[in-house]
Amino acid sequence: MAGRAYVETVGQHEGEQATIKGWLYNKTDKGKLQFLLVRDGTGIIQAVAFRDDMPAEAFKAAQQATQESSIIMTGIVRADKRAPGGYELALTSLEIVQLADPYPITPKDHGVGFLMDHRHLWLRSARQHAILKVRAEVIRACRDYLDDNGFVLVDTPILTPAACEGTSTLFETDYFGESAYLAQSGQLYSEASIASLGKVYCFGPTFRAEKSKTRRHLLEFWMVEPEMAYADLDDCIELAEGFVAYIVQTVLDRQKAQLEVLERDTTLLEKVTPPFPRLSYDEAVAMLREQGHDMEWGDDFGAPEETALAQKSDKPVLIHRFPTQSKAFYMEPDPERPELSLSVDCLAPEGYGEIIGGGQRIADYDLLLTRVKEHKLPEEAFRWYLDLRRYGSTPHSGFGLGIERTVAWICGLEHIRETISFPRMLHRLYP
Amino acid sequence: MAGRAYVETVGQHEGEQATIKGWLYNKTDKGKLQFLLVRDGTGIIQAVAFRDDMPAEAFKAAQQATQESSIIMTGIVRADKRAPGGYELALTSLEIVQLADPYPITPKDHGVGFLMDHRHLWLRSARQHAILKVRAEVIRACRDYLDDNGFVLVDTPILTPAACEGTSTLFETDYFGESAYLAQSGQLYSEASIASLGKVYCFGPTFRAEKSKTRRHLLEFWMVEPEMAYADLDDCIELAEGFVAYIVQTVLDRQKAQLEVLERDTTLLEKVTPPFPRLSYDEAVAMLREQGHDMEWGDDFGAPEETALAQKSDKPVLIHRFPTQSKAFYMEPDPERPELSLSVDCLAPEGYGEIIGGGQRIADYDLLLTRVKEHKLPEEAFRWYLDLRRYGSTPHSGFGLGIERTVAWICGLEHIRETISFPRMLHRLYP
Numbered sequence: 104m105a106g107r108a109y110v111e112t113v114g115q116h117e118g119e120q121a122t123i124k125g126w127l128y129n130k131t132d133k134g135k136l137q138f139l140l141v142r143d144g145t146g147i148i149q150a151v152a153f154r155d156d157m158p159a160e161a162f163k164a165a166q167q168a169t170q171e172s173s174i175i176m177t178g179i180v181r182a183d184k185r186a187p188g189g190y191e192l193a194l195t196s197l198e199i200v201q202l203a204d205p206y207p208i209t210p211k212d213h214g215v216g217f218l219m220d221h222r223h224l225w226l227r228s229a230r231q232h233a234i235l236k237v238r239a240e241v242i243r244a245c246r247d248y249l250d251d252n253g254f255v256l257v258d259t260p261i262l263t264p265a266a267c268e269g270t271s272t273l274f275e276t277d278y279f280g281e282s283a284y285l286a287q288s289g290q291l292y293s294e295a296s297i298a299s300l301g302k303v304y305c306f307g308p309t310f311r312a313e314k315s316k317t318r319r320h321l322l323e324f325w326m327v328e329p330e331m332a333y334a335d336l337d338d339c340i341e342l343a344e345g346f347v348a349y350i351v352q353t354v355l356d357r358q359k360a361q362l363e364v365l366e367r368d369t370t371l372l373e374k375v376t377p378p379f380p381r382l383s384y385d386e387a388v389a390m391l392r393e394q395g396h397d398m399e400w401g402d403d404f405g406a407p408e409e410t411a412l413a414q415k416s417d418k419p420v421l422i423h424r425f426p427t428q429s430k431a432f433y434m435e436p437d438p439e440r441p442e443l444s445l446s447v448d449c450l451a452p453e454g455y456g457e458i459i460g461g462g463q464r465i466a467d468y469d470l471l472l473t474r475v476k477e478h479k480l481p482e483e484a485f486r487w488y489l490d491l492r493r494y495g496s497t498p499h500s501g502f503g504l505g506i507e508r509t510v511a512w513i514c515g516l517e518h519i520r521e522t523i524s525f526p527r528m529l530h531r532l533y534p
Numbered sequence: 535m536a537g538r539a540y541v542e543t544v545g546q547h548e549g550e551q552a553t554i555k556g557w558l559y560n561k562t563d564k565g566k567l568q569f570l571l572v573r574d575g576t577g578i579i580q581a582v583a584f585r586d587d588m589p590a591e592a593f594k595a596a597q598q599a600t601q602e603s604s605i606i607m608t609g610i611v612r613a614d615k616r617a618p619g620g621y622e623l624a625l626t627s628l629e630i631v632q633l634a635d636p637y638p639i640t641p642k643d644h645g646v647g648f649l650m651d652h653r654h655l656w657l658r659s660a661r662q663h664a665i666l667k668v669r670a671e672v673i674r675a676c677r678d679y680l681d682d683n684g685f686v687l688v689d690t691p692i693l694t695p696a697a698c699e700g701t702s703t704l705f706e707t708d709y710f711g712e713s714a715y716l717a718q719s720g721q722l723y724s725e726a727s728i729a730s731l732g733k734v735y736c737f738g739p740t741f742r743a744e745k746s747k748t749r750r751h752l753l754e755f756w757m758v759e760p761e762m763a764y765a766d767l768d769d770c771i772e773l774a775e776g777f778v779a780y781i782v783q784t785v786l787d788r789q790k791a792q793l794e795v796l797e798r799d800t801t802l803l804e805k806v807t808p809p810f811p812r813l814s815y816d817e818a819v820a821m822l823r824e825q826g827h828d829m830e831w832g833d834d835f836g837a838p839e840e841t842a843l844a845q846k847s848d849k850p851v852l853i854h855r856f857p858t859q860s861k862a863f864y865m866e867p868d869p870e871r872p873e874l875s876l877s878v879d880c881l882a883p884e885g886y887g888e889i890i891g892g893g894q895r896i897a898d899y900d901l902l903l904t905r906v907k908e909h910k911l912p913e914e915a916f917r918w919y920l921d922l923r924r925y926g927s928t929p930h931s932g933f934g935l936g937i938e939r940t941v942a943w944i945c946g947l948e949h950i951r952e953t954i955s956f957p958r959m960l961h962r963l964y965p
Contacts, residue, residue, distance in 0.1 A: 126729060144686075175764075221921075226727055232731065235731060243681060250670075256674070262705075283963055292955060299666065310693075323692060494655060495558075532695045
């Protein structure tokens with residue numbers, strides 16, 4: 104009786120019988136010999152079906168198995184340096200669980216639309232499998248880093264009564280007669296929890312109903328947002344540096360094989376260690392203008408500007424102190440130059456754009472109330488948020504890191520749509 | 535120069551100067567002596583302000599500090615067995631960061647409505663702080679258990695084109711001209727990812743627009759849903775047992791202090807180890823009828839029935855093989871008795887109700903198509919889901935565990951509204 108084994112750890116059974124349950128990835132027919140590539144979620148193994156070594160029925164099954172058929176196979180585990188993973192299976196039996204219909208995704212080039220329509224199947228490709236593994240590792244690294252550094256996870260609501268930043272890009276739903284909006288950030292709520300827990304983070308899906316089609320935007324994406332009481336902009340920048348470096352180094356450590364599948368050049372990733380270069384917005388604008396970018400003080404950076412700034416270094420670049428007018432209403436102004444906010448963005452290298460946005464939040468009640476009014480926000484809906492400045496307000500700061508952009512950068516992907524299992528984009532709600 | 539310390543680890547600085555940044559929780563005025571209870575998110579410490587030991591200005595600040603004022607204080611760390619936490623701070627300086635307005639939550643009894651309206655402040659109470667810590671631990675335990683047992687996190691979409699189970703309890707939103715619904719489960723999507731990764735889980739907010747007001751329901755709640763390829767109902771039950779036991783034991787190990795704050799009797803929790811008692815639906819109905827419950831075969835269990843069944847044991851109780859008619863369309867029927875489904879619910883002890891629902895999913899294409907039609911589901915929207923049975927279908931199973939109910943049980947709470955920072959309930963969207 105052979106025990107169940109997984110491809111990833113099949114070497115533990117060398118010389119023994121092992122049973123693998125998986126899907127047929129590819130097959131080479133050499134008559135009496137069938138070479139099967141079988142994947143089981145943990146890896147891909149070559150299995151050799153030799154007619155004389157197995158019951159006729161089992162060999163016939165090996166001959167008949169179609170791509171993506173689910174199969175259970177048993178055989179002797181043999182070390183083989185030529186085999187992917189270093190081991191192959193000399194089959195003694197094989198059973199088809201379900202004989203797959205002709206598989207729509209073939210080695211030929213498919214258009215992106217076709218692949219997206221078949222996303223539920225496309226996920227099985229070695230490339231998508233590798234991206235999903237890296238994504239899971241990125242998320243685990245985020246949580247481990249924060250959990251191990253004294254942050255407490257506090258889940259913030261998705262259904263919210265009022266907009267954090269503007270209302271034009273909000274998904275709206277009826278909430279028993281009231282209007283509710285899908286959250287774009289959990290930050291405001293996290294600002295409440297820091298007075299209970301000191302350091303917190305939220306980590307959930309966020310939503311932007313943006314009518315844009317770029318390779319960097321999804322309508323639904325995940326964001327991790329740490330927030331700290333008694334912390335200023337410098338604390339925020341220091342956290343961002345340590346956090347990003349830890350994520351990258353953890354993926355390098357634990358998902359090397361998947362980065363190889365993705366043919367990712369990891370030499371640049373290895374350089375992602377603190378400190379990261381820091382540049383004020385003023386310095387960034389001066390640098391861009393010197394390079395010939397047509398830009399006025401106060402302008403936002405577009406993708407070309409972000410790319411140019413990121414080229415300053417192999418590491419992520421931290422841009423701080425953006426104009427107050429270009430940032431959210433809750434940003435603390437620089438006490439020395441109130442036209443600047445104590446804000447920071449982190450730009451990924453290699454043109455992957457902004458992965459972090461954050462900074463210090465307004466601590467003073469009167470100033471925050473002024474800002475709420477200036478931005479014509481519904482004061483009553485922000486009553487609780489204003490309250491936080493009446494009962495033990497502290498300097499506090501935090502940021503949001505976008506998971507999908509971080510995964511796109513670490514994996515070296517051209518388009519963000521591959522960073523999540525079922526991306527939500529303009530006119531893309533299926534599957 | 536005193537270094538920043540945290541209450542939780544202040545003992546490391548015994549005999550030295552340490553600075554704590556926190557909020558005033560309570561104060562006793564003895565003239566020349568002010569006893570301050572200060573919390574900093576990691577714990578509560580007593581600080582003693584003695585007029586002769588500190589500058590006049592600092593002592594005056596100690597006298598003036600109101601409840602919930604944010605304060606930074608420095609002093610010598612002294613071991614004191616009578617002090618909460620075992621240490622107190624003999625102050626040498628104190629600074630008020632922000633003098634709090636009169637705090638609305640006082641030691642007197644407030645109504646629940648009032649507390650919910652002030653949820654952003656209520657979170658600071660010792661009890662709510664403890665619940666939030668336990669919740670974070672529950673979630674970490676869920677992730678660690680699955681990550682360490684070969685499951686890969688795959689985030690599933692919140693915005694979905696079609697309902698998993700009925701449409702009457704769905705939140706709907708406009709998705710650029712299409713209708714999108716907030717997901718009630720990620721399971722269907724996870725069934726796609728298992729063919730890529732073998733074992734996966736999703737973990738996100740889920741939504742039910744139910745017009746019900748019970749102490750067990752929220753409109754927005756978090757669910758962790760593992761799903762496994764090549765796994766039957768027994769595998770699912772075994773996973774559920776190990777999972778629940780691990781969560782409970784981890785909280786007992788790591789959050790003992792918080793369970794004490796909650797005055798939770800932990801003797802019952804300590805008994806939560808595998809195996810859990812198992813009972814078929816048939817057996818459960820027979821037992822309930824014997825006990826005088828008025829119930830027909832095929833009926834769902836209400837809260838009184840769940841409580842009665844749970845009383846069978848100090849451990850969670852696993853009820854399996856519910857009538858096919860009472861479960862979702864995708865449930866695999868028992869091959870020996872098709873009127874039964876290969877489903878399982880896990881009932882928490884002490885009357886906390888169902889915390890897990892799951893089972894084996896239909897693997898056969900034709901049967902699933904029949905069910906889709908019987909349930910009048912939009913076939914086109916389920917095309918991709920049906921596809922999973924055409925390309926390498928396997929027996930597979932999984933379940934969903936509701937985080938809030940699990941937290942309510944482990945913390946021993948009467949009402950689920952305290953299990954999440956900002957609960958969403960009927961007519962409760964603020965703060």
